[in-house]
Amino acid sequence: MAEIRLENLRHSYLANPGADEDYALKRLSLTWQDGGAYALLGPSGCGKTTLLNLISGLLTPTEGKILFNGRDVSHASPEERNIAQVFQFPVIYDTMTVYDNLAFPLRNRQVPEAEIKSRVTEIAEMLELTSTLSNRASGLSADGKQKISLGRGLVRADVNVIMFDEPLTVIDPHLKWKLRSKLKELHQRTRRTMIYVTHDQTEALTFADQVVVMNLGEVVQSGTPVELFEKPQHTFVGHFIGSPGMNVLPCEVNGGKAQFAGRTIAVDNGAAATGKGRTEIGVRPEFVSISRGGLPAEVTRVSDAGRFRIVETRCGGHMVKLLVKEGDTVPEGQTHLVFDPAHTQIYEDGWIAGAKP
Amino acid sequence: MSLELIDITKRVGAETYIHPTSLVLPEGSFNVLLGTTLSGKTTLMQLMAGIQSPSSGTIRFRGQDVTRFPVQRRNVSMVYQQFINYPNFTVYDNIASPLKVAGMSAAEIDRRVGAAAELLRLQPMLKRRPSELSGGQQQRTAIARAIVKDSDLILMDEPLANLDYKLREELRDELPKLFAGRNAIVVYATTEPSEALLFGGNTATLHEGRVTQFGPTSATYRAPRDLTTAQVFSDPPINIADVEKHGNKLKVFGDESWPAGRAAENLPDGRYIFGIRPHYVTPLPVKAKTGEIEGRVLVTELSGSESVIHLSVAGKTWVSQSHGIHPFEVGSQARLHVEVNRGLFFLPSGELVS
Amino acid sequence: MNKTVNNRAWWLVLPVFAMVAFNALIPLITVVNYSVQETFGNNEFFWSGTTWFKQLLHDDQFIDSLQRQIIFTATVLVIQIPLGLVIALCMPRSGPWVSVCLVLMSLPLLVPWNVVGSMWNIMALPDIGLLGKGLNALGIPFNYTRQPVSAWFTVILMDVWHWTSLVVLLCYAGLVSIPDAYYQAARVDGAGPWAVFRYIQLPKLKHVLTIAILLRFMDSFMIYTEVIVLTGGGPGSTTKFLSIDLVQKALGGFDLGPAAAMSIVYFLIILLLSWLFYTLMMRSEAK
Numbered sequence: 002m003a004e005i006r007l008e009n010l011r012h013s014y015l016a017n018p019g020a021d022e023d024y025a026l027k028r029l030s031l032t033w034q035d036g037g038a039y040a041l042l043g044p045s046g047c048g049k050t051t052l053l054n055l056i057s058g059l060l061t062p063t064e065g066k067i068l069f070n071g072r073d074v075s076h077a078s079p080e081e082r083n084i085a086q087v088f089q090f091p092v093i094y095d096t097m098t099v100y101d102n103l104a105f106p107l108r109n110r111q112v113p114e115a116e117i118k119s120r121v122t123e124i125a126e127m128l129e130l131t132s133t134l135s136n137r138a139s140g141l142s143a144d145g146k147q148k149i150s151l152g153r154g155l156v157r158a159d160v161n162v163i164m165f166d167e168p169l170t171v172i173d174p175h176l177k178w179k180l181r182s183k184l185k186e187l188h189q190r191t192r193r194t195m196i197y198v199t200h201d202q203t204e205a206l207t208f209a210d211q212v213v214v215m216n217l218g219e220v221v222q223s224g225t226p227v228e229l230f231e232k233p234q235h236t237f238v239g240h241f242i243g244s245p246g247m248n249v250l251p252c253e254v255n256g257g258k259a260q261f262a263g264r265t266i267a268v269d270n271g272a273a274a275t276g277k278g279r280t281e282i283g284v285r286p287e288f289v290s291i292s293r294g295g296l297p298a299e300v301t302r303v304s305d306a307g308r309f310r311i312v313e314t315r316c317g318g319h320m321v322k323l324l325v326k327e328g329d330t331v332p333e334g335q336t337h338l339v340f341d342p343a344h345t346q347i348y349e350d351g352w353i354a355g356a357k358p
Numbered sequence: 359m360s361l362e363l364i365d366i367t368k369r370v371g372a373e374t375y376i377h378p379t380s381l382v383l384p385e386g387s388f389n390v391l392l393g394t395t396l397s398g399k400t401t402l403m404q405l406m407a408g409i410q411s412p413s414s415g416t417i418r419f420r421g422q423d424v425t426r427f428p429v430q431r432r433n434v435s436m437v438y439q440q441f442i443n444y445p446n447f448t449v450y451d452n453i454a455s456p457l458k459v460a461g462m463s464a465a466e467i468d469r470r471v472g473a474a475a476e477l478l479r480l481q482p483m484l485k486r487r488p489s490e491l492s493g494g495q496q497q498r499t500a501i502a503r504a505i506v507k508d509s510d511l512i513l514m515d516e517p518l519a520n521l522d523y524k525l526r527e528e529l530r531d532e533l534p535k536l537f538a539g540r541n542a543i544v545v546y547a548t549t550e551p552s553e554a555l556l557f558g559g560n561t562a563t564l565h566e567g568r569v570t571q572f573g574p575t576s577a578t579y580r581a582p583r584d585l586t587t588a589q590v591f592s593d594p595p596i597n598i599a600d601v602e603k604h605g606n607k608l609k610v611f612g613d614e615s616w617p618a619g620r621a622a623e624n625l626p627d628g629r630y631i632f633g634i635r636p637h638y639v640t641p642l643p644v645k646a647k648t649g650e651i652e653g654r655v656l657v658t659e660l661s662g663s664e665s666v667i668h669l670s671v672a673g674k675t676w677v678s679q680s681h682g683i684h685p686f687e688v689g690s691q692a693r694l695h696v697e698v699n700r701g702l703f704f705l706p707s708g709e710l711v712s
Numbered sequence: 713m714n715k716t717v718n719n720r721a722w723w724l725v726l727p728v729f730a731m732v733a734f735n736a737l738i739p740l741i742t743v744v745n746y747s748v749q750e751t752f753g754n755n756e757f758f759w760s761g762t763t764w765f766k767q768l769l770h771d772d773q774f775i776d777s778l779q780r781q782i783i784f785t786a787t788v789l790v791i792q793i794p795l796g797l798v799i800a801l802c803m804p805r806s807g808p809w810v811s812v813c814l815v816l817m818s819l820p821l822l823v824p825w826n827v828v829g830s831m832w833n834i835m836a837l838p839d840i841g842l843l844g845k846g847l848n849a850l851g852i853p854f855n856y857t858r859q860p861v862s863a864w865f866t867v868i869l870m871d872v873w874h875w876t877s878l879v880v881l882l883c884y885a886g887l888v889s890i891p892d893a894y895y896q897a898a899r900v901d902g903a904g905p906w907a908v909f910r911y912i913q914l915p916k917l918k919h920v921l922t923i924a925i926l927l928r929f930m931d932s933f934m935i936y937t938e939v940i941v942l943t944g945g946g947p948g949s950t951t952k953f954l955s956i957d958l959v960q961k962a963l964g965g966f967d968l969g970p971a972a973a974m975s976i977v978y979f980l981i982i983l984l985l986s987w988l989f990y991t992l993m994m995r996s997e998a999k
Contacts, residue, residue, distance in 0.1 A: 044522050045493065059896055079899045092897040094911045105911070109902040153901055173394050174550050178594050178677075182668050186657040189688045200522040207659035207666060227683060230662020241524060242662065287663060305576055307555050308637040308679075327637075 003069040003161040003194060005033040005056065010065035012051055018063060025051045027218045028065075033211075035070075036192040038185075040209035044200055044241070048218040053164055053198050058082045069161050082161060085154025089167045091146030095139040099130055102138045103152045110157075120156045127187060128152050144176045151184070155191065162194040169204060184208060202242045206230075214238050230285075231344060236351050239283050245311060248289065248321050249348070252282045259347055262296055262317025267342035273355025274347045281348045286311070288341035289323035291332060295339040303331050314338065360384045361406065361511060361543050366415030368401055375401045377568045378415070383543045383560075388534060390554040390575065391547040393564030393590055399547040402564070403513045406545060407434045419510065432511065435504035439516040441496035443488040449475075449499050450484040456507040474502040477536055494525040501529075505536060512537070514546045518553070530556060551593040555579060563590040585631060585708040594636045594666065597676045601632040601703075608632070608649065608698070611672040616649025619698040621712050630711070631704040638697040639678040641667065641686075649696040651676065655686045669694065746972030764973035774974060776949070777957040778981075784864075784953060785932045788871050792928055793921065795872070796879025801913070803884055814884075817877045825874075829941025832870040836862075836942075843869075856943065860950035863943050867951055870938060875931065879924045886920035887913065922993045926986060933982055954978055 012026040021027060026048040033039050041049040054060040056067060058079035067075045074082050085106075094102050103121045112120075125131045128148045133141065138149055147168055154163040165184070169177050185208055188195050197208050205212050206226040213223045214237075222234040233239035239247030253260040254276035259268050261282055268274075268282065291312075298316035309324045312331055316338055323338065325331050347354040361383040368376040376398050383389050391399045404410040405417070408429040417425045424432060435456070443452045453474055457467045475481050478498040488496050497517060504512050518526040534557055537544050548554060554561045554575055561579070562572040563586075570587040571578050582588035588596050601616075602609040604627055608616040622630075639651070653671035660666075665684040669676045669692060678694050686692050703712040750760040768774055803813045823831070838844040838855045843866075847854040856862040890912065898908045936955040939945065945952035945960075952960075958978065962971035 044524060057896075057900065059899075079896070080902050084900060086897065086900045088893040088897060090891065090893060092891075092893050094915070096911065096915045105903070105907075106901040109904065109907060150897070153897075174593050175394060175595055182657045182659060182666075185659055186668075186688070189657065200524070202523060203661065206661035226660060226662040228662075244527060246524075246527075304556050305558060305579075306552065307579060308635070311556075 004035045004071075005162060005194065006066075006068040006071075007031045007056075008066040008068065010052075010055065010062050010067065012055060012060065013063045024063070025218055026055070029220055031213065031220070031223065033194065033196070036194055037211060038188045038195050038197070038209045040197045040199065040205035040212045041215060042199060042202060042205040042212050042241070043215035047215040049198050049215050050166065051218075052215070053166055053196070056162070056196065057084050057086055057164055083157070083159050085157065085160045085163045087147065087150045087154065087163070087165045087168045089170045091143060091150055091171070093138040093141075093146050093149050095137075097138055098135055099125070099138050099141070099149060100134040102149050103130075103156055106153050106157050120158070124152050124155045127155070127190070128183070143171045144173075144180050147172065147180065148183075151187075155187065155193070160193065162196060165195065165197040165199075167199050167201075168197075169199075169201075181207065202244065206242070214241060216241075232346065232353070233283065234353050234356050236281065236283055236348050239285070243285055243287070245286055245322050247283050247285045248319075250282045250284075250317070250319050250321070252280055252347070254280045254347060254349075254354075259345075264296060266340060266345060268345045268347050269343055270346050270354050275349065275354065278350040282340075282345060283348050283353075284340045284345040286322040286324045288344040289321060289338055290341070291323070291325070291336050292339045293337060295337040297335065298338045299335055300331065300333060360420070362416075362418040363406070364416040364418065366405060366412040366417060368405060368410065369413045375567055376405065376412075379569050381562065381569065381572055383545065385543060386541050388537060388544045388557060388559030389546065390557055390559060390561045391545060391564055392549075392551060392554045392561055393547075394549055397564040397590075398567040399564055400515055401567075402569075403436075403515055403545060403547060406511065407436060407513055408432045433507075433509050434511045434513065435507065435509040437497075437500050437504045437512075437514040437517045439519045441488070441493060441500055441520070443496060443499050443503075445488055448485050448487055449480055449491070452488065452499050453480075453502045453506050456503060460507065470506050471502075474506040477505070478502045478532075493521055494529065497521060497529070501533075501536075505540075505542075508540075509542055512542050512544045514544070516547055516549065519549075534558065551579075551591050554591070561591070563587045565590055581710070582702065583710055585633060585704045585710075588633050588702060588704075588710075592635055594677045594679060596633045596635055596702075597639060597674075599632045599671075599674065599676075601630050603627050603630060610649065611651065614649060614651060616696070616698050621699050621701055622703055625703060625712055629706055631706060631708070632701050633704060634696060634698075634701040636666070636677040636679040638700040639676065639694050640680040640697075641665070641678065641684045641692070641694055642680065642682070643695055649698045650693055651696055652691060652693045655688055655690050655692050657688065658684070658686045660685060667692065667694070743972045743975055746968050747976050748969075750969050760969060764970045765977070767970060768973050768977060771970075773949075773957060777952050777954050780950075780952065781933060781954045784868070784935070785929060787868055788875070788932050789925060789928055791868070791872050792876045792879050793925060796876045796924065797883050797917070797921070799876070799880045800883035800887055801909070803880070805888055814881070817880050817884075820874050820877045821881075823874070825937040826941050828870060828874050829938040832866060832873075832938075833942050836866045856947075858947055860947060863947060863951050867939055867942060870942060871932065871935065874938065875928060879928065882920050882924045883917060886917045890916045918993075922990070926989060929989065930982060930986060933985075 008030055010026065010029045011024055013024045015023050018024055041052060043049050051060065055062050058074070058077055062075055066073055069082065094105060097105065100121055103124060104117045107117045107120060125134055128151065130148055130152065133145065138146065141149070154160055169180060172180055181204060197205065199205050210225065211223065212226060212229055214221045214229065216237050222229060222238045229238055229242050233242065233247060236247070236249045239249065250261055252266065254274045257271040257274055259266045259271065259282050266282055296316050298314040298321060300312055300314050302313040304311045308327050310331060312323050312325055314321050314323065321338060363379055363381045365378050365380055366376065367374065367378050379402070391402060393399050401410065405412050408424070408427050411426060416423060419432070444455065447455065450471055453471045454467050457470060475484055478501060480495065480498055480502060483491060483495055488499065491499065501517065518529055521529065530553060546557065558575050560573060561575040563570045563578060565586050570590065571583045578587065579591050582591060599610050603618060603622055603625055606618045608618050608622060610616055610632070651669070651671050653669035653676060656668040656670050656675065658665060658667050660683050664679060664681050667678045667684065667686055669678065702710060704710055747764055748760060749757040751757045804810055835841045836844045836856050838848055844854055854862045856866045894912050895908065898912055903911070934955055935953055936959070939951055939953060940956060943951045945956045958971060958974055961967050961974060
């Protein structure tokens with residue numbers, strides 16, 4: 002168990018990096034508490050896998066330090082760091098039984114067999130693998146194999162952090178639910194520090210207490226799921242988190258008031274707005290509703306998502322999406338929209354107005 | 359004017375991949391095949407395409423028997439989960455390849471490739487090779503190649519599965535628009551119920567080589583013919599309980615008593631299987647007639663805007679998905695409300711009754 | 713995976729069938745014919761039944777060359793397979809040295825078989841050859857034309873030089889196809905190099921090794937050219953392997969019948985052993 006601190010971490014795959022764009026991971030400082038559940042979320046190529054490999058020790062940082070409980074491990078090997086990792090594609094030792102797979106990390110560390118037995122039995126029970134312990138691991142389904150990968154991390158009492166690299170990629174949706182909640186349950190039971198890397202916002206938000214959103218090698222926002230949802234610091238976060246993402250509409254800002262489609266829109270952070278640069282209004286589809294008065298809009302498309310419908314409208318020359326609960330009526334053609342002022346923000350050059358630069 | 363599968367089956371050795379199946383896919387329709395891995399989606403598509411021929415049964419296209427026609431004689435395009443393009447061709451040549459094979463004039467090819475590239479927003483990349491493209495762009499190229507030749511049948515086998523979440527969302531949004539106004543029959547295989555819902559059109563649910571139901575997506579989702587269909591078409595999984603109806607009361611989980619409500623009003627007394635989707639089970643009191651369940655909290659998953667609570671109720675796992683943040687302590691007892699009126703009642707044999 | 717059914721495709725393999733029939737099947741049938749016939753030349757043949765087969769079982773020369781053959785094949789397999797594997801493990805997985813290593817490794821495979829024989833013939837000459845002269849200079853008596861041990865040593869060395877590369881290349885191809893995640897997981901699990909080899913590399917190389925052993929078995933069992941050029945089967949008949957014996961019988965003695973019977977037995981031995989070996993490997997896989 003450890004607190005993980007990243008200090009001015011930078012990484013480049015080039016031998017002599019110069020310009021900023023040579024860095025796959027731009028300057029980054031972060032502290033992760035012992036026992037927390039964290040997620041690194043971002044699109045392909047955003048640097049999240051680089052960061053993961055730096056923490057696990059598969060890569061050595063170009064600059065900066067990685068500290069586990071205050072100890073500098075920047076140059077330590079993965080073995081020395083005592084971490085465990087679950088990969089995108091299940092890694093199992095084909096020739097071994099499930100039991101031997103789970104015992105493998107302990108045997109490598111010369112743990113006495115009696116202790117191995119009690120640890121493996123305990124973890125197998127937690128993962129619901131008890132009945133398969135004596136089977137060959139290669140015969141298991143993808144989710145079973147992924148559980149073994151995870152189990153090999155959990156059996157070790159000395160693990161500082163367990164890392165997941167898109168672990169549900171090869172799992173069918175109906176099993177994804179089970180495995181995902183299993184991970185969460187295991188975290189809640191064992192209170193190990195866990196870091197979960199994914200491009201899937203649902204997985205990140207449901208798993209983690211704290212989500213780090215990355216884009217183009219930089220951390221765009223780090224916060225709780227609620228913060229990310231309700232107050233995205235950047236339009237990228239607004240777009241990337243939420244399905245569908247936040248509506249981002251160009252607006253004019255005059256004296257702390259936002260003007261869109263010729264009307265004044267009540268916003269949450271008007272006082273902080275300077276009106277400089279590219280100004281936009283950000284409002285999530287969840288906080289747009291249909292009303293008698295308000296912005297005139299035309300419904301262009303309705304798609305069913307089961308428990309709600311996604312309604313696309315044209316409003317002031319832009320597309321505005323909103324969600325309507327199952328069972329509520331959606332008007333056809335012309336209608337009016339209102340934005341919830343508490344959840345409508347002004348963004349300046351992409352960043353939320355009033356955010357610290 | 360459609361593709362008809364009449365009692366087709368597929369057996370290989372002792373194994374049956376497809377049990378007798380009959381489907382009619384109208385021209386210009388968007389059809390989703392929904393089922394888990396190995397439920398028979400890919401085999402069914404290959405039978406439609408003529409890549410495999412059925413062990414028995416007939417396939418008709420526009421009234422003509424095409425059962426024994428190989429894929430070359432059918433006007434078919436396919437898009438796969440893997441991004442399959444010619445690695446040494448530019449994007450332009452990749453999209454143009456089926457047209458060149460068909461011996462079309464250069465001017466016509468140029469016009470069609472241009473149109474397809476515009477639809478899929480590939481114009482800036484036309485001179486690049488697939489290896490210089492992102493995953494999303496590679497798959498757009500494959501889709502462009504599938505639509506460029508005016509195929510009668512376009513088959514897509516989990517085309518978005520290998521893409522990032524957001525790219526998936528983007529393409530999922532665009533796909534139905536691409537096919538609107540075309541005559542082609544589109545068949546789209548997916549493992550994700552949410553994808554099927556968003557596409558609309560028709561959905562066929564598959565389970566172990568059988569089509570359990572085929573019809574308009576919304577109807578299949580809201581009125582599944584049987585328990586299997588409801589389970590295939592539910593994400594998160596549908597909650598199940600055995601209930602016993604006595605007059606206007608339902609006995610559930612031994613000691614709970616629920617009002618029978620509208621859904622079960624006209625059912626004769628007896629035993630049923632009650633199924634309810636997770637978003638009708640909520641921690642918030644609801645106005646409609648509700649029942650209650652109590653169980654031990656296994657996990658709570660809190661996304662930014664909603665809560666998913668996994669409960670253990672009398673040995674069964676129930677899932678609740680609700681708006682807002684409800685941080686239940688793991689291991690604690692929780693009481694949740696069940697909108698009984700929104701539930702589905704099945705006979706013990708699995709058939710839907712209400 | 714399911715395969716496409718398209719009956720027209722058969723026409724495409726027809727030429728190959730014709731070729732194989734011409735090259736293999738027709739000669740094989742002829743050989744089967746010969747094995748049950750007796751001839752005294754003049755193209756006159758008589759029925760002889762199983763005479764030749766019975767005779768073969770009591771033919772000491774055949775039994776001896778079969779024993780030699782088995783010892784030779786076993787020895788080269790025992791040396792080449794582990795050696796090839798070790799070399800493959802030592803080769804770099806990336807960087808500029810990869811292509812250098814691969815070219816070096818392919819070289820012996822590119823040399824024509826008779827040239828290999830000649831090369832080692834010259835190399836092993838006790839008076840002027842690098843190997844022969846060198847060994848003698850070190851005080852090790854070496855003369856492959858006189859001493860059976862020297863002859864065997866040279867033949868095995870030659871075969872190891874010639875064919876270990878094949879095992880190396882096969883194993884190398886197998887090794888580079890193991891995903892990185894396996895190595896990373898092993899490091900994270902604290903596995904040492906031996907455990908990595910034992911539990912990751914070896915299991916993943918199983919199919920490749922099966923193919924390598926099968927190929928090397930069949931090839932070494934049929935060795936002819938290199939040995940004939942190097943030792944001619946001598947000194948005496950100490951390096952006379954099955955194929956040499958066969959050719960001598962068929963062409964030298966013009967004993968077509970016994971030679972035909974012998975080739976059939978020879979063919980059946982290879983077929984049987986290959987099949988046995990393959991099924992055993994596959995069965996342990998299934999378990």
